[in-house]
Amino acid sequence: MAKIIVFGVLxxxxxxxxxxxxxxxxxxxxxxxNRQYIQAEQFKGLPVVAFEDVExxxxxxxxxxxxxxxGRNMNRNRENIYNEAKAKGYAFISYIxxxxxxxxxxxxxxNCFILEDNTIQPFTTVGNNVVMWSGNHIGHHxxxxxxxxxxxxxxxxxxxxVEPYSFFGVNSTIRDYxxxxxxxxxxxxxxxxxxxxxxxxxxxNPAKKVPGKKSFEAY
Numbered sequence: 301m302a303k304i305i306v307f308g309v310l311x312x313x314x315x316x317x318x319x320x321x322x323x324x325x326x327x328x329x330x331x332x333x334n335r336q337y338i339q340a341e342q343f344k345g346l347p348v349v350a351f352e353d354v355e356x357x358x359x360x361x362x363x364x365x366x367x368x369x370x371g372r373n374m375n376r377n378r379e380n381i382y383n384e385a386k387a388k389g390y391a392f393i394s395y396i397x398x399x400x401x402x403x404x405x406x407x408x409x410x411n412c413f414i415l416e417d418n419t420i421q422p423f424t425t426v427g428n429n430v431v432m433w434s435g436n437h438i439g440h441h442x443x444x445x446x447x448x449x450x451x452x453x454x455x456x457x458x459x460x461x462v463e464p465y466s467f468f469g470v471n472s473t474i475r476d477y478x479x480x481x482x483x484x485x486x487x488x489x490x491x492x493x494x495x496x497x498x499x500x501x502x503x504x505n506p507a508k509k510v511p512g513k514k515s516f517e518a519y
Contacts, residue, residue, distance in 0.1 A: 302393060303329040305358050307351070307367040307381050309343045316368040316395065316413065317344050323398050330358055351384075360389035368395070368413040368431065371449035374465045374483050374499075374516045375429070379447045382411055382429045392428075409446070421458070439476065451488075463498075467519060485515035 304326050306313050313331060320326050331343045335350035342348060349357050365385045369378040386392070392410035396402055399416035408414070409428035418432045421440035432438070432450045439458035447464045450456075454468045457476035466480050469488035474480065479495040486492060487503035496502060501510040501518055 301325040301327060302364040303327050303358075303362065304366050304393060305329060305354060305363050305390070306331050307333065307365070307385070308369060309333055309337075309339075309348060312368050312370055312413075314344065316366060317346075319395055319397065319415070320366070324395060326364075326393060329363060330354075351381075355388040355390070360391070363390070364393050365390035365411075366393050366395070366413075367411055367429075371431065371467045371519065374467060374485065374519060375447040375449055376465065376516075378429060378431075379465075382447075427464075467515070483515050485519060 304320060306316050306328055309331050317328050320328050330347045330349055332349050332351045332354045335352055338348055338350060340348060367378060367381045394408055394410055394412040396405055396414045397416040400414055400418040402420045403422050408426045411429045412426060414432045415434045417435040420438045423440050424438055424442040426444045427446040429446050430444060430448045433452045435452050436450045436454045438456050441458050442460045444462045445464045448462055449467045451468060451470045453471045455473045457474055459477045460474055462480045463482040465483040468486045471489045472486045474492045478492055481496045481498040483499035484496040485501045490503050490507040491505040492502060493506045499514045499516060501513055501515050503510060
């Protein structure tokens with residue numbers, strides 16, 4: 301069991317608190333956000349402290365960190381907090397739901413938030429700072445790299461490689477043996493049948509690239 305500092309005070313942080321409290325051995329000790337966003341001294345009955353000072357109040361040797369943030373700015377906002385907390389000396393936990401099907405939890409990196417009804421098949425690895433909302437199918441013999449976000453009911457078929465900063469909309473589907481380039485945004489209900497281009501947006505079935513717009517401009 302570890303005592304955890306959770307980054308954020310909005311919905312995702314509230315959900316993280318709920319899951320960690322009810323479905324893990326960990327104990328949430330406090331929340332932290334950047335000083336300018338503090339609006340109350342407590343959240344869920346626990347202290348809220350400035351991220352700028354968190355290591356002085358909750359030393360990294362005694363507390364671990366969890367930053368279960370959204371995919372805004374193509375996961376780069378979450379990456380920034382992840383890197384900053386790591387620079388402060390914190391170790392990170394991952395939350396993997398007891399209701400997820402994961403055959404080997406050792407293939408999953410740190411600061412991952414994996415909710416109920418995800419299936420991660422054998423021989424697939426998951427990097428650091430990855431979020432998988434509820435009900436995704438992650439196929440066998442694949443590789444998911446750092447700073448990726450799956451919403452819900454995404455099907456990633458076998459032997460796929462997902463590069464960092466990618467984002468998958470609800471009910472999207474990726475064909476087997478497909479490479480998803482860095483910063484790819486896959487729209488809701490879109491079907492990817494061939495490799496994508498970096499920082500591009502794909503929508504439709506079969507999915508087509510949205511011309512003239514980068515993913516980081518859209519989300």
